[in-house]
Amino acid sequence: MTTPKVLDHLKKHGQLLDLEIANAIKLxxxxxxxxxxxxxxxxxxxxxxxxxxxxxxxxxxxQCRIFGYFPKPAPGRKPASKPVE
Structure with a gap:
């Protein structure tokens, strides 16, 4: 069952190449x-x-990515947005 592993890895890391996925999950x-x-x-x-x-x-x-999936923003401070005038 490699499909769930691949899908979970893409959800966690976003857009990746097949080579990167294979190296990361060791398949x-x-x-x-x-x-x-x-x-x-x-x-x-x-x-x-x-x-x-x-x-x-x-x-x-x-190269592949998840349809309609947006990962959560990374933790930590974000720059304040400036109001548009």
Whole structure:
């Protein structure tokens, strides 16, 4: 049951790459991608493919985020907003 682990990790950390999720929850990339595909089919997450370059070589990844989920603000002081005049 990797799907709940992946969904919980995305809820906790926001938008991530499939590579980052696999490293964080210590699962094979293929399992994470299968879980992401399943979650996308259920319309739980939004996915898009991303190509980045490291040392001149392309790295293919999937970037994903939760549909309609907004994480709670981090604790601590926030800057005061200035009134609009």
């Amino acid at each position: 094979p990339l293929a399992e994470v991608r299968a879980a992401l595909s399943e979650l996308s089919a259920q319309q739980e997450i939004s996915m898009c493919s991303v190509t980045s370059f490291k040392n001149g070589k392309p790295v293919e990844a999937i």
